[in-house]
Amino acid sequence: MDDVTEIEEGLRQALRHVPAPEGFADRTVARAAASGGRSSRRGGTGTLLRMHPAAAWWCAVAAALLLAVGGGDALHLHNQHRAQQEQAAQAEVDRALRLTNHALNEVTVNLDRSHAGRFTRLWNETTQ
Amino acid sequence: MTPSDDEFRRLVGEHSSLVYSVALRLLGDPGLAEEVAQDVFLELYRSLSRLESDDHVRHWLRRTATHRATDAFRRRSVRPEGQSEVWDDIFDRAPASRREVPMETAMERMLLTLPLQQRTALVLRYGEDLSPEEIARTTGQPLATVKSNLQRGLQMLRRKGAVVLKEFVRG
Numbered sequence: 190m191d192d193v194t195e196i197e198e199g200l201r202q203a204l205r206h207v208p209a210p211e212g213f214a215d216r217t218v219a220r221a222a223a224s225g226g227r228s229s230r231r232g233g234t235g236t237l238l239r240m241h242p243a244a245a246w247w248c249a250v251a252a253a254l255l256l257a258v259g260g261g262d263a264l265h266l267h268n269q270h271r272a273q274q275e276q277a278a279q280a281e282v283d284r285a286l287r288l289t290n291h292a293l294n295e296v297t298v299n300l301d302r303s304h305a306g307r308f309t310r311l312w313n314e315t316t317q
Numbered sequence: 318m319t320p321s322d323d324e325f326r327r328l329v330g331e332h333s334s335l336v337y338s339v340a341l342r343l344l345g346d347p348g349l350a351e352e353v354a355q356d357v358f359l360e361l362y363r364s365l366s367r368l369e370s371d372d373h374v375r376h377w378l379r380r381t382a383t384h385r386a387t388d389a390f391r392r393r394s395v396r397p398e399g400q401s402e403v404w405d406d407i408f409d410r411a412p413a414s415r416r417e418v419p420m421e422t423a424m425e426r427m428l429l430t431l432p433l434q435q436r437t438a439l440v441l442r443y444g445e446d447l448s449p450e451e452i453a454r455t456t457g458q459p460l461a462t463v464k465s466n467l468q469r470g471l472q473m474l475r476r477k478g479a480v481v482l483k484e485f486v487r488g
Contacts, residue, residue, distance in 0.1 A: 193471060193475065196471055196474050196475050197443060197471070199424045200424060200428075200439060200442075200443035200444075200474075201443050201444075202424075203422075203424035203425050203428070204338075204342060204428075204439075204440060204443050204444030205338075205444070206334040206335060206338040206444075207334060207337065207338050207341065208333070208334050208337075209333035209334055209336075209337035209351065209354060210337075210347065210351055213329075213333055213337070213351065213354070213355075214326060214329045214330050214333060216355065217329050217333075217354075217355050217358045217359075218322060218325060218326050218329060220355060220359065221325060221358065221359055221362045222322065224359065
């Protein structure tokens, strides 16, 4: 028996059918019944393609209308939300500015008092 | 129209070893092979009304199992160890333990190191007993490509297979 024939014979023995794992048939039948024959893989044949063309057309139109209405509502809500966010941001800025102004005023008053005190002392020193 | 549960169960029972074996020989992974085999039967469940005879069913299952296993292999991006220099290194390790490995298991392991196209051709030729023309129809490849894959696959197996066979015969 030459090498190739030995290899071929070895392949035939090694490649004999093996039984599927225990319970395979039960699991497969259950999966088929549960999925109604739909594959878990993407790209399977869709329900729409099996409908009557006129019914499929009306479904498509209804879906487009729903999207348009739903899309319009969604846009309005988005704009509203955005306006609210802008108002809230503006309020925060205003508050920050008021606080800053208040703080600045405090500093100015203190400085004035301090300058006034020094001026009085200087005046007293020079006029005495 | 989907088949009855009984009819479908009968078909699964009758052809599960064929479908599972093809997937297992191509993927080398029992869990993945079972997943692929289930997917094949789910497709059969949807497609049965288009199949005309038992022979047609068998051919369809073989072809679908080959394609789905190939898809799964590519998704997993498993690279074979069968580049010749790397393969030499693997088989030169632990010569003592190799004698304890049955020839069939050694052959299965060698097969898994081949590139997918050569492995597919050999599995369909020697596992499913298909002629090169039938393999070409099953895989959708040109006949010349199938013959080339068979020849190259056998050559690669012969390079190292002789060593394994000698070890096996020596016992």
